[in-house]
Every structure is written in structure tokens, then in C-alpha cells.
Amino acid sequence: xxxxxCKRCGDVKVTSMGEYCKCSGEYVNRTSPEKFRNLLRKFGNxxxxxRFEWLGEVVNQMLDPLAxxxxxxxx
Numbered sequence: 001x002x003x004x005x006c007k008r009c010g011d012v013k014v015t016s017m018g019e020y021c022k023c024s025g026e027y028v029n030r031t032s033p034e035k036f037r038n039l040l041r042k043f044g045n046x047x048x049x050x051r052f053e054w055l056g057e058v059v060n061q062m063l064d065p066l067a068x069x070x071x072x073x074x075x
Contacts, residue, residue: 003030037063 004013008025020026031039040059047056060067 004028005030 004027005011006013006021006023006025007028009021009023011021011023012030013021013027029036040063044056044059044063046052047059
């Protein structure tokens with residue numbers, strides 16, 4: 001689970017129920033979606049180089065969940 005931090009004061013979210021920080025700031029992801037995708041691509045390259053099939057499958061599924069989904073109706 002990725003850390004959520006307050007946009008205003010930078011405190012890390014410690015409760016699971018609070019929607020806003022004690023300073024009334026909004027919580028945001030610590031890592032941007034683009035940085036997270038780049039990190040996943042790096043793991044994908046590592047998996048490819050070292051032939052880690054399971055890691056490669058997981059990374060591909062996270063990067064493109066629709067492409068790796070099973071069909072709902074099989075003919």
C-alpha cells in the first residue's frame with residue numbers, strides 16, 4: 001500500500017478513517033502515477049533480463065489489466 005501524505009503539511013496519513021489531515025489538508029499519493037508506472041516498467045525489464053516469468057506476468061497485468069484479463073464468456 002502506498003503512503004498517503006498531506007498536500008498541505010506533508011504528514012503521512014496514519015489513520016484509515018480520516019478523509020482529511022488534522023491541518024485540513026487533502027491526502028495525496030506519495031508517488032505520482034507516472035513515477036509508479038516507470039517503476040513497474042523497470043521491474044518488467046528486470047523480469048525480462050533474468051527470465052522471471054512470474055514477475056513479468058504480474059508487472060504486465062498491473063500495467064495493462066484489460067489485456068491480461070480472462071474473457072468473461074468463452075465460446
